Amino acid sequence: MSFQNYLTAELEKLGQAENWPEFDTARAAVEPPRDAAHGDMATNAAMVLAGQVKQNPRALGEKITEILKNHPDVTAAEVAGPGFVNFRLKPEIWQSCLKTVLESGTAYGDSDIGRGRHVNVEYVSANPTGPLTAGHARGAVVGDALAALMQKAGYEVIREYYINDAGAQVEKLARSVYLRYREALGEEIGEIPEGHYPGEYLKEVGEALKNRDCTMWTEAEEKDWLPVCKEIALEMMMEEIRRDLQDIGIKHDVFTSEQAIIDAGAVDEAFSILEGRDLIYTGVLEPPKGGQRPDDWEERPQTLFRATEFGDDVDRPLKKSDGSWTYFANDIAYHWDKYKRTQGALINILGADHGGYVKRLSAAVTALTEGKASVECKLCQMVHMFDNGEPVRMSKRAGTFVTLRDIIDKVGGDVLRFIMLTRKNDQTLEFDFAKVVEQSKENPVFYVQYAHARCCSVLRNAVEMFPDADLSDAALAEANLSLLETEEDLALIRLMAGWPRFVRSAAEAAEPHRIAFYLQELAAAFHAFWTKGRGETQLRFLLEDNRPLSMARLALVRSVALVTASGLAVMGVQPVEEMHA
RNA sequence: GCGCCCGUAGCUCAGCUGGAUAGAGCGUUGGCCUCCGAAGCCAAAGGUCGCAGGUUCAAAUCCUGCCGGGCGCACCA
Secondary structure: OOHHHHHHHHHHHHHHHOOOOOOOOOOOOEEOOOOHHHOOEEEOHHHHHHHHHOOOHHHHHHHHHHHHHOOOOEEEEEEEOOOEEEEEEOHHHHHHHHHHHHHHHHHOOOOOOOOOOEEEEEOOOOOOOOOOEHHHHHHHHHHHHHHHHHHHOOOEEEEEEEEOOOOHHHHHHHHHHHHHHHHHOOOOOOOOOOOOOOOHHHHHHHHHHHHHHOOOOOOOOHHHHHHHHHHHHHHHHHHHHHHHHHHOOOOOOEEEEHHHHHHOOHHHHHHHHHHHOOOEEEEEOOOOOOOOOOOOOOOOEEEEEOHHHHOOOOOEEOEOOOOOEOHHHHHHHHHHHHHHHHOOEEEEEEEHHHHHHHHHHHHHHHHHOOOOOOEEEEEEOOEEEEEOOEEOOOEOOOOEOOEHHHHHHHHOHHHHHHHHOOOOOOOOEEEEOOHHHOOOOOOHHHHHHHHHHHHHHHHHHHHHHOOOOOOOHHHHOOOOHHHOOOHHHHHHHHHHHOHHHHHHHHHHHOOOHHHHHHHHHHHHHHHHHHHHHHHOHHHOOOOOOOHHHHHHHHHHHHHHHHHHHHHHHHHOOOOOOOOOO
16 A cells, blocks of 8 residues: 555544544645655645644644554654654665566556556657758657657557648749759759748759659649649658658657648538537738738738637637638648547647647637647747857758758767757757767766666676676566665665656656656766765675675666666667767 | 746756755866776855745745746738
8 A cells, every 4th residue: 555545544544533624635745755864755744734624733743653653664754844744664665666677677667647548749740841950859859758758657649740731831842843853954043032942952852853754844834843843842851851750769650641631621621610619700800919010911801710719819810811721720620630530638749939829729629629628739949059169050041950860960869869858848958069979977968878888887797706697687686685775775776766756747747858857867876876886895886705785786786777778768769888988 | 019938056957746954067166096987976165046926834836917038929831
């Protein structure tokens, strides 16, 4: 029985015995205290209940102390501060945690809080009009790590990519490709005109079209070559995007095409549902006040969705002036489709520049599903690129920007992934090409990997020292773990014992970056232990003349490696076993 | 003008969904290599948690209003 349940049950009894008024223990928690010096576990129950049952918190704390002391695993308990009850557990409780780690491997920390429920994580979803950039990289990593985290927490996860292959942007793309096609045929095209994508990356698309169709389209009209250019451009761009993603270990389960959603009539369907609920009307929007008023603003009636009824600031247009659907209308249909397919929660990972979009989207989802579902949008703030402290100049208009491919080539996927998770998603992130490959403690990637490598190194040395010993995880799990009784041993064990709790709360908060911070903390504790062993022989992992303790310490070291690997797996980073200069 | 996000040590950032004396890295100062990897560790100094109210046993955390910075603001995606 958990301490939480034990305590609530005992408090119920006490309440009856002492004739307390009605009380609620929901906010009474049993948790490890923030400061380990306070003990192994602590509860705020006395403070939560004091007001409800009209008793002095410290006096109530004394009674709770007695209750806890009766628990077989508790060795000591005391009231502290304003009414906390701190208590200590038998060392065996902690030591046995290592056995669990060794038996579970990297599955340690898995939980079932998701209870198999479905969650759809949509991420990247970059326009297929160019290569993925540094900004996309962040969303890609955050989304993928979140998906892995939810999986570890017991959710059934669908990883999805929405391809914006309809609308004006892809037509612009197609026209740009047509220019490159004519260029490939030897024509002098000069400067790429306004309203086209200037990037060099389209040259190879034009080239490919030339190689396939020769001069077939040179004399054709736009209505004939446009679909051709569009198709080949989309195909090649998506291929490149998939390849980039694959090279950082990202593979989506589902790619959904915006055009396919439209073609399937899903937009009409969603529209008529909303219309049936009287959520569509024709009206005139006010222009935005203040400095940002567009100069080409024309006041005219539009087909609007009553987003304001669901918390948005204004009602939102569903049709453009030419009568076609807006992006938003398509997106409503897409989310309706996604909801029907997913049968569960929807999470979108978006760039910060889409911040103004989330209210209308959740309004639409709430409206369509009649409140049965909602979409949670996580916004990733911008990534600022540096090289050794110098900002890397980027200009979208000139077509010069740092691509995901650049980063992979320069620092590799593991570094990229780790660094992208070293900030909370709504915090801007600095990415410095020079710093992220530095081999020192200020680089968290290195610091954590180094800890893992050191663990592996100890295990390699153990083979030398005890050639006849069975050092498999199963064997180490049977070591005499009660020998791990120093404060240093227990500190490390406590940290690892908290891993499952940590994973759960990170999953509940949908914050994968926390994993990176946990791993740094674990690495720090391990490095500290290591260094202490240099001075105090008894704190070394391997003691030639003390085989039982060595085996127990190996169980500890191996556990550190496994927990680290377990965390890195969520982040999608490969643990390294050796690092040499 | 409106909406969303951010404001915590000199700098870059955590802070486990309201808990005890607010933490880490860099930088500064001073220590630790006959011994498992010193690419590491230990210690010291450094804070009105942007400001002002409010909620309660308890606020960096929740609410309101300001101040400062970022992003966005019909028919783009």
